[in-house]
Amino acid sequence: MGLRDFLPWRRRSRPRQARAPEGQRWYAIGDIHGRYDLLDELLRRIDRDDEARGETDTRLLFLGDYIDRGPDSASVIELLIKLDTGDERVVFLGGNHEEVLIAVAEGNRKAAALFHKMGGRETLLSYGAAAADYDKADPAGVIDLVRAHIPAEHLAWLRRLRHSYRAADYYFAHAGIRPGIPLDQQQGADLRWIRGEFLNDEGDHGAVVVHGHSVRTDVEERSNRIGIDTGAYASGRLTALAIQGEERWLLQTEKP
Secondary structure: OOOOOOOOOOEOOHHHHHHOOOEEEEEEOOOOOOOHHHHHHHHHHHHHHHHHHHHEEEEEEEEEOOOOOOOOOOHHHHHHHOOOOOOOOOHHHHOOHHHHHHHHOOHHHHHHHHHHHHHHHHHHHHHHHHHHHOOOOOOHHHHHHHHHHHOHHHHHHHHEEEOEEEEOEEEEEOOOOOOOOOOHHHHHHHHOOOHHHHHHOOOOOOOOEOOOOOOOOOOEEEEEEEEOOOOOOHOOOOEEEEEEOOEEEEEOOOOO
């Protein structure tokens, strides 16, 4: 399938006028969930799109939820670490799935039980854990498997992920924000976990909030937010939102 720059948007209200930082082109990538194949394809599409639009200060941002559910979380993390330039040219946010994995690695048994419900089995298998060992493990056993199979380098990188990022009139957060709280006072738990209070709020947040976390069939654009989690692990549709000046457009994959 060819490059798809413009795709149908689910419009609920008139979009807020917003601008990207002057002289910059941003590509924000939604929830990957272990779909290395889709990430690789989408990055290739971004490269082609970026080249076709001409030279500028191009930057990438990843919205979190890199692991769980899909089949190849280990390769996803390995690639993201290679892409990490250590500056703001490539920005990585942490999602709630990364938060849970870190808690498991630190010995939290409640988190280990939640890790299983959130698709952690697939993550550990991608790191080389045996299915038989995982399937007979209790929460303490899951903790042992995480510590035995996930490299310390990967866990250290996950611990350094940002909570949010502001780029001119856009504010990026994995799940969203707590309405009514200034953007510079948001709490990490809300930024990674919030749903209804944020999704149903129609107030002006002071910036357009770009988020993942809440799966929708199509990209969801409202006046105050843009949701780009299109359920890649199940749908085969991994989405990137691109912004430059007052323009914004979409790139997506299409695989089973």
